[in-house]
Amino acid sequence: xxxxxxxxxxxxxxxxxxxxxxxxxxxxxxxxxxxxxxxxxxxxxxxxxxxxxxxxxxxxxxxxxxxxxxxxxxxxxxxxxxxxxxxxxxxxxxxxxxxxxxxxxxxxxxxxxxxxxxxxxxxxxxxxxxxxxxxxxxxxxxxxxxxxxxxxxxxxxxxxxxxxxxxxxxxxxxxxxxxxxxxxxxxxxxxxxxxxxxxxxxxxxxxxxxxxxxxxxxxxxxxxxxxxxxxxxxxxxxxxxxxxxxxxxxxxxxxxxxxxxxxxxxxxxxxxxxxxxxxxxxxxxxxxxxxxxxxxxxxxxxxxxxxxxxxxxxxxxxxxxxxxxxxxxxxxxxxxxxxxxxxxxxxxxxxxxxxxxxxxxxxxxxxxxxxxxxxxxxxxxxxxxxxxxxxxxxxxxxxxxxxxxxxxxx
Numbered sequence: 001x002x003x004x005x006x007x008x009x010x011x012x013x014x015x016x017x018x019x020x021x022x023x024x025x026x027x028x029x030x031x032x033x034x035x036x037x038x039x040x041x042x043x044x045x046x047x048x049x050x051x052x053x054x055x056x057x058x059x060x061x062x063x064x065x066x067x068x069x070x071x072x073x074x075x076x077x078x079x080x081x082x083x084x085x086x087x088x089x090x091x092x093x094x095x096x097x098x099x100x101x102x103x104x105x106x107x108x109x110x111x112x113x114x115x116x117x118x119x120x121x122x123x124x125x126x127x128x129x130x131x132x133x134x135x136x137x138x139x140x141x142x143x144x145x146x147x148x149x150x151x152x153x154x155x156x157x158x159x160x161x162x163x164x165x166x167x168x169x170x171x172x173x174x175x176x177x178x179x180x181x182x183x184x185x186x187x188x189x190x191x192x193x194x195x196x197x198x199x200x201x202x203x204x205x206x207x208x209x210x211x212x213x214x215x216x217x218x219x220x221x222x223x224x225x226x227x228x229x230x231x232x233x234x235x236x237x238x239x240x241x242x243x244x245x246x247x248x249x250x251x252x253x254x255x256x257x258x259x260x261x262x263x264x265x266x267x268x269x270x271x272x273x274x275x276x277x278x279x280x281x282x283x284x285x286x287x288x289x290x291x292x293x294x295x296x297x298x299x300x301x302x303x304x305x306x307x308x309x310x311x312x313x314x315x316x317x318x319x320x321x322x323x324x325x326x327x328x329x330x331x332x333x334x335x336x337x338x339x340x341x342x343x344x345x346x347x348x349x350x351x352x353x354x355x356x357x358x359x360x361x362x363x364x365x366x367x368x369x370x371x372x373x374x375x376x377x378x379x380x381x382x383x384x385x386x387x388x389x390x391x392x393x394x395x396x397x398x399x400x401x402x403x404x405x406x407x408x409x410x
Contacts, residue, residue: 121322
């Protein structure tokens with residue numbers, strides 16, 4: 001029998017007791033502010049990261065709003081940008097071929113906002129935007145949900161607004177909610193953001209309760225190795241009788257139906273229950289970051305530099321501070337790779353997170369090809385060392401296969 005990696009393509013970094021405490025928070029009668037003041041910045045607290053981003057876009061909205069932006073964003077961010085900014089006023093920043101640094105800033109007559117999404121659990125260096133910012137007197141907004149360490153409030157000093165999620169697989173985790181840090185010199189934005197969030201309908205305690213209930217199956221599947229082992233063997237047994245049943249198809253279907261968030265009805269004010277969960281967990285990221293660093297170091301130490309540069313070109317060091325174990329596969333090999341892992345009963349899922357814009361631009365075909373090649377492997381956070389080594393051996397096996405095929409074609 002083939003080995004089984006008892007880990008899904010995602011992980012919820014909290015214990016069962018911590019999960020239960022979020023239900024207990026439903027009983028709170030304590031009132032919480034929607035902001036925290038610090039010397040350099042103000043933390044604005046919201047129902048979700050996407051709701052806070054939309055509050056920002058509402059604030060800056062005008063008919064000729066013009067932005068420069070990185071090409072890949074979470075679906076909700078991409079949709080919000082396209083709703084508030086005309087296609088002709090969206091200028092794409094060109095990233096390098098590894099998608100971990102800015103290669104070229106577009107030439108623009110005017111720019112109101114720069115919007116950057118950090119990728120793969122690490123920060124891009126934004127210092128090259130300093131001169132551009134001074135020239136256009138623009139605001140820099142960063143989506144740092146999949147960025148670097150939260151020991152930093154902003155990835156760099158030139159950022160004005162930094163956005164974070166506290167959803168079920170994020171850092172820090174409160175099973176919902178989000179916050180944004182705004183530098184204090186943007187006083188009007190801070191005050192208007194406070195007022196706007198206060199006008200939003202408050203999340204009902206009942207809604208919070210049912211949102212938590214819906215997360216229970218996902219928590220069990222992502223975190224319980226025993227339960228996952230049972231489920232995988234049931235799928236393996238049923239797949240013998242029907243080709244329509246496969247680990248890959250079921251994984252894609254489950255992730256699609258249970259993303260852990262909603263693209264709609266997110267313009268809310270957080271309930272006191274959610275606020276209590278967030279206030280209790282603002283500092284609970286350190287243990288997660290330590291876990292992710294350790295597991296990614298073990299994983300990447302299994303590979304040669306050639307394999308790392310081929311499958312993981314964005315890696316600057318091994319500190320990918322995310323539960324997502326992302327690999328890049330050449331576009332024409334994606335289906336082959338997915339089937340390769342599916343045949344060996346290894347969890348994987350194609351490009352569930354990032355999206356490119358819906359309109360054509362100079363570099364869009366390259367960005368689309370890159371995005372198509374993004375695949376999530378089993379999350380290292382919930383894997384044992386022998387499983388990490390086994391997964392790395394499967395990656396190396398696939399590399400050897402495609403390398404041999406290329407040699408034959410020469």
